[in-house]
Amino acid sequence: MDKKGELKVGVYVDVSNIAQNGGFGMQYDVLREFACCNNGVAIRLNAYVAFDAERSKTNPEYKVKSENFHSMLRDFGYKVIVKTVRWFVDEHGVRYGKSNADLDMAVDTLMQSERLDYVLLVSGDGDFVQVVRALQNKGCRVEVLAFKNVAHNLKTEADVFTSGYLVPDLLPIEVYDANNGKRIVRGICYSFFPDKGFGFMRFMKKLSGGLWITDSRKSESPYETAFVHNTQFPDKVDQSKLPNREMIFEFELKEVEGKGLQAENVKLLET
Secondary structure, three states: OOOOOOOEEEEEEEEEHHHHHHHHHOHHHHHHHHHOOOOEEEEEEEEEEEEEEHHHHHHHOHHHHHHHHHHHHHHOOEEEEEEEOOEEEEEOOOOOEEEEHHHHHHHHHHHHHHHHEEEEEEOHHHHHHHHHHHHHHHOOOEEEOOOOOHHHHHHHHHOOOEEEEOOOOOOOOOOOOOOOOOEEEEEEEEEEEOOOOOOOOEEEEOOOOOOOOOOOOOOOOOOOEEEEHHHHHHOOOOOHHHHHEEEEEEEEEEEEOOEEEEEEEEEEOOO
């Protein structure tokens, strides 16, 4: 930590893993803002991307889109580490491509952590569990952010795991009726009373520090709470498993006079 009390932050993004597991379209400027929301300053921002050089020779559109994406990342302050796709043939004669950034990302994170207070690993790959432990043993706080298909041991080993679905504007929500006066957010059901037929949803209302301040009644909390009736959940939700912090829901918010926010048209996201 520097003299101003700012946390020195490092963000390491396994771009292919995230894009293939629910995070396609992730907003990298919002990711940077989220990583630094606890009075942090970005010291390292590394994005590890796969690039198919063979495909680029025959597909100009792919080449242009890749270059534009890399330029966008650089505009947001990320260092782009390009891993070229290598092609192989398996024992059945099937050709397949492989571009694994795990080793580069692990080595960079460990070497650069000497000058960092906080590391945000953006990947759901369980291979990073040992990296998390090594960073923690060096005195570095390590958090993980990913969307779906996240290794359970990676979630539990990190100091904090955050579902990318819950971070406001990180993965834009398609508002299908912009004129109905309702907000669409993502959150969890943190309290549920099956005998009474209702519960409460919690969602992040803003990017700020204090993610541990889950009591939305406190002014410094980044969360808001909404009442939810059991009839608003889809049939595929097993309500006997509520409350549940592993289930991520997308829902509309309705302001009810004298009663506050209510959640409607609740959808379960596949994570």
